[in-house]
Amino acid sequence: MSDKVCQNGNGTAAKPLTNGIANGVDEKNEEKIAGVFYNAKEASWYTYDVLQEIANHLLARTQLRPKIGIILGTGLGSLANQLTDADYIDYQTIPHFPVSTVEGHVGRLIFGYLKGVPVMCMQGRFHYYEGYPLAKCAMPVRVMKLVGCSHLIATNAAGGLHPDYKVGDIMLMKDHINIMGFAGNNPLQGPNDSRFGPRFPNMFNAYDFKLLKKAKEIGRDIGIENNLHEGVYICLGGPNFETVAELKMLRIWGVDAVGMSTVHEITTAVHCGMTCFAFSLITNLCIPSYDLEESPCHEDIVGIGKRQENTLTELVSRMAKHIHMELKK
């Protein structure tokens, strides 16, 4: 696909889909796609029993029993190529699973060893703008928990808003702003099942402080300390990129990187007691100016992820190794 496809901010067409889903919308549910009703209906479908059924299905398809779940963001999917002795499970073949509709998200679960550490890896995630409610986007996190994962490593591609950030840098997430939650759109909305977690979870320490410290140490060890930052991420609904006025507002709010995912996954993971580590790959700069010649482009964003594959693999695999060793203690 030509780089020119998305010049001036035009997006990529949705991937053609099977499974009764076209253009990112489940045709059977088309009449339901309208705000809160759609959200509540879709979210309430993923009961504890349904999620347990999914987890059991996966456990029957692999011998691995990983403690670490990894979500690979846009363009970061090639990290999964490093997994050895892997079992590949297409989303289409998992009962009750949605499909990935975004370019750069393959759409499969991989159980395998990352430099010797057993992991469960989502090669492709679900986004709100694909037409899935937040609870559905984050549902695989609960599946990870039921499969036996105690830790989540979430990654994403994001626009760098902090003036010091450069394309290709990594921002370790120290916190986030759940702006969609401000408006009452939260993956935990609806009846609370206490088998997952409490009605009112605390988000104070959502990003594990010790893992953050370890990641900085690893960053120094692998020589990327000058390209490594710690910052605040925000998830917007997308799929459009931000206006200049929006970027100016987000900067005032203390946002360092802008994306369209991860927050609802972390919220769900914290709710069910998982320990979280997350980072953003800065794939483009969010410069709040009207005088720019280029705007963010999805194809370029995917390309930056591929370009940084070695560094990202090194960071993620060393983090996984560290967590693995800690769990053994």
Ligand SMILES: O=P(O)(O)O[C@@H]1C[C@H](O)[C@@H](CO)O1
């Ligand atoms: O899945 P992530 O959050 O990495 O994907 C980002 C946000 C949009 O889905 C896409 C924009 O190019 O990349």
